[in-house]
Amino acid sequence: MTQLATPELSDLDTIEVSDADLIARATALIPLIREHAAEATKNRKVSPEVIDAIAGAGLFHVMVPKRLGGQGANFKTACDVVAEIARGDGSTGWVTALTAIATAYASTFTEQTQQDIFGPNPGARICGIFSPGDKSEKVEGGYLVSGKWPYASGSFAAQWASITITLEGGVPGMALIPAEAFTIEPTWYVAGMQGTGSDTIVVKDHFLPDYRVQAVPDMFASKFRSPFTEDIIASMPFNAVAAGILVAPQIGLGRHALELTREKLPKKPVAYTAYAQAKDSPTHQLNVARAATKLHLAELLIDSIASEIDGAAERKTLPNPEVLARIRNDTGVVAELINEEIDYLLTANGAGSFADVNVLGRIWRDSETAARHALVTPEIGREAYGRQLLGNYDPTIGL
Numbered sequence: 218m219t220q221l222a223t224p225e226l227s228d229l230d231t232i233e234v235s236d237a238d239l240i241a242r243a244t245a246l247i248p249l250i251r252e253h254a255a256e257a258t259k260n261r262k263v264s265p266e267v268i269d270a271i272a273g274a275g276l277f278h279v280m281v282p283k284r285l286g287g288q289g290a291n292f293k294t295a296c297d298v299v300a301e302i303a304r305g306d307g308s309t310g311w312v313t314a315l316t317a318i319a320t321a322y323a324s325t326f327t328e329q330t331q332q333d334i335f336g337p338n339p340g341a342r343i344c345g346i347f348s349p350g351d352k353s354e355k356v357e358g359g360y361l362v363s364g365k366w367p368y369a370s371g372s373f374a375a376q377w378a379s380i381t382i383t384l385e386g387g388v389p390g391m392a393l394i395p396a397e398a399f400t401i402e403p404t405w406y407v408a409g410m411q412g413t414g415s416d417t418i419v420v421k422d423h424f425l426p427d428y429r430v431q432a433v434p435d436m437f438a439s440k441f442r443s444p445f446t447e448d449i450i451a452s453m454p455f456n457a458v459a460a461g462i463l464v465a466p467q468i469g470l471g472r473h474a475l476e477l478t479r480e481k482l483p484k485k486p487v488a489y490t491a492y493a494q495a496k497d498s499p500t501h502q503l504n505v506a507r508a509a510t511k512l513h514l515a516e517l518l519i520d521s522i523a524s525e526i527d528g529a530a531e532r533k534t535l536p537n538p539e540v541l542a543r544i545r546n547d548t549g550v551v552a553e554l555i556n557e558e559i560d561y562l563l564t565a566n567g568a569g570s571f572a573d574v575n576v577l578g579r580i581w582r583d584s585e586t587a588a589r590h591a592l593v594t595p596e597i598g599r600e601a602y603g604r605q606l607l608g609n610y611d612p613t614i615g616l
Contacts, residue, residue, distance in 0.1 A: 234275075236294040242274040243301035250305030257412030258579065261405060262373045263309050271302065271313060277342050280321035282448040285331065286339035287321070291449060291530070292458060293523035295321075296465040303469025304476075307583030308412030310466035312371040318462050319345030319379045321450050323393060325441035327428045330393060334377055344375035346418065347459060348591070349389055353382040359426040360384075362392070365402070370415040372401055378418055381433065382425070389433040391455075398423040409579075409586030439535050452530040457544045460592040461522045464551040468519055470584045471512045471555040477577055478505060478562045488567075495565070504565040511558035515551045522547055539605045546602035549595030552588040559584050 253264040281287025303310020351364035436455035483496035
């Protein structure tokens with residue numbers, strides 16, 4: 218079975234912490250994250266020192282309600298925190314994003330589930346897999362679950378996992394299981410986001426009590442089982458948040474790529490030309506300007522996504538189907554914009570960008586890999602949005 222330490226959160230705040238303070242905590246971790254980034258890639262998982270630092274800053278619990286020892290922040294702040302961490306390293310940002318969301322949504326399960334998880338350990342971390350991979354059998358009081366769930370990002374540092382199972386009638390359900398119930402099969406051998414440890418969770422004959430399950434359609438409609446309806450997370454549809462958070466790491470990757478370019482490119486000679494420095498080359502000026510514009514547009518778009526989600530949550534309303542479809546569409550557009558930005562910067566920096574030791578190469582691989590997540594696929598989002606705009610709504614597509 219998986220053997221995991223259960224660290225206590227070292228920074229459970231007892232005073233009000235501003236959104237700016239939370240973002241500043243993430244920014245302060247960037248030097249440490251960058252110091253361990255190559256190690257994370259080599260070992261296929263974020264280094265323990267980095268995991269402990271993020272946990273100590275309370276950032277895995279950025280959206281966990283304050284009544285459970287979390288920060289209780291809104292979605293905009295969570296995106297900003299993740300983007301800053303990803304500015305240090307893409308894999309670390311990705312693990313933070315998925316862990317933060319999976320852990321936050323544990324607070325929307327039954328009160329007994331919340332006690333099971335956060336009672337013994339307020340610093341508990343949860344990894345999440347959002348696609349079914351199970352064989353679940355209904356038994357008295359719950360389900361008997363077996364199966365494999367791939368792409369379990371951050372499972373190496375989680376005390377619980379959120380997995381998707383099939384309930385009676387074929388309805389998908391989200392379930393929470395302790396680390397003692399699963400083993401980790403090493404399957405994550407990839408070109409990008411190598412440090413996320415997105416291996417496969419294996420479960421065999423685990424009894425899952427009914428109270429640790431929620432129907433996924435209810436979670437999409439913000440109809441959660443928690444009695445604590447005042448929590449801001451309890452008014453956020455899971456599908457919109459799960460999709461939106463996945464492009465927050467790419468914002469950080471895009472910022473890091475531009476940062477490196479502005480630092481290193483200006484004085485670089487332009488081979489086979491008369492330009493002694495790239496800063497004097499119109500071609501390079503134009504490419505960097507195009508890249509910076511793409512990044513800025515992506516930042517505006519993710520802010521818009523967060524504003525829609527946070528605004529509806531504050532009003533205790535569900536975004537209408539057209540808004541949900543637009544969020545799904547815009548998620549894919551953010552990924553496209555960042556990939557395009559990085560492409561311009563790689564061209565400006567030259568073929569050396571693709572060297573194994575060049576951080577720009579890792580940024581490129583990470584961004585291209587992250588953009589292929591199923592919830593980010595641009596064409597599915599466009600299909601969902603186009604159906605809405607043309608009055609051909611299908612709730613099963615892309616939302």
